[in-house]
Amino acid sequence: MSDAPEPIKSIITPVHLEYDFTAGAAATMFLRGLARRKIIGARSRPGEPVMVPPRGADPRTAELTPEAVEVSDHGTVVSYSIVRVPSDNIPFELPYVCINVLLDGAGLAFFHVLQECPLEEVRLGMRVKAHWAPDDQLDTSVTSIEYFEPLDEPDVPFEEIREHT
């Protein structure tokens, strides 16, 4: 057995595939809005919740969401997590906070990063606003919002955001 060759323990088989992403109608409106510092969601009809970001359907009712609705770039933190794991993709200094933010006018929480806030001060119900990228860096991308930052407003009571937490 001692003459047996060393077993091959691993091989590297790189896979590289390229795709043309089709945003579809709803996400196209949303992405184009971000390039103009606007957050555009969608709903099936007046009175129904505004989906942000919109993917084309209201998942509760399975109806198309053809109506574009601009929502505020101010919102309320409805969940957060403190990230301590490094990644090449993340430009923020560790540790940092990622948040689910319910934008004013939206019916769905929106994922982003919170900055300019000490870790111990992050809390559910705190008010935040989008910090937009400079004009020359605006793009049809969520990176047009660099991060969210605290807003000097009273917290929203937990009862009012319970269904989104």
Place this chain on the structure above:
Amino acid sequence: MQEVGIVSFAQSNAERERRNEVEILLPVAKEAVEASGMKRQEIGFTCSGSSDFLQGQAFAFVMALDAVGAWPPVVESHVEMDGAFALYEAWVKIQTGEVDSALVYSFGKTSPGDIAEVLALQLDPYCVTQLWPDADSVAALQARLFMERAGVDERALAEVAVRSRRSAADNPNAIVKGESDVDTLLAEPCRTSPLRAHDCPANGDGATAMVIATAERARALCDRPVWIRGFEHRIDPPALGVRDLTRAPSAQTAARAAGAHDDKLDFAELDAPYTHQELILRESMELSDDLEVNPSGGSLCTRVLFSCGLNRVGDAAQRIAAGAGDRALAHTTQGHCLQQNLVVVLEGE
């Protein structure tokens, strides 16, 4: 055995869609549910077939649930297979007695990625995929072997294409259709010898949805439900070197087990994306030479990956429901070179 009937069916096929998957699927699922006469919340089970590799996005299949309305929460499952295999799971679920109805859907976009390369990922990752054999070339290996063994020529393959395109002429869902002639097709250069463009599938983007139910429920819902009389799937080894590529033993076993030959078949809808594969399937499934095959034009004329198999079942069911036949075989394949095969035997009343 619980009798299961196909209650409704809807499909959408296009050469290239600018809509995203949810936007394509939603109207199709809605059409099938509304045509079933049931409310969305009344349907006991939801099962889907699709592949995240087509979208290049992990868990893309979960996002598709937006299109069917998963609130209040639904009992739901997914297979990384053609929708016909999701239909099988739904049929089994009804057999267990847990539910009396099911929504089955599938969707696929072949346009976002290089489909020939994406399908190479179905091959052996250690010794084959690294060579990136494109799917058409792998099919061409099979075609060459089959032509040698069976003594058929490129003309016989072109005749399959001419007949399929003619059958597809009246099919609003077909991507490639209309009159063509063998000599004109054969004057075209080979894409990957011995296959020319007409031997390879017309890929597209689309979605499919179907509602099935127990006999009692189906009879209450529609005038002429189409019954699933037999349902089987079998597989052959995936490695290209270990089996005779000129035959599809799993298709033969599945057809026999499904009882395809217990009575006369009026027509068959075969998921044969390449011309030579129709000839292999006819032989392996022991179909008579005069049996009408693919009155819809089949997957050669319209291939929305992960939907085209369910479309074969749905097209066959609609034809029976319309009275154009009483008993039919519908078939679906997965993998390279007809590796996996599913057979449904459908019957009207």
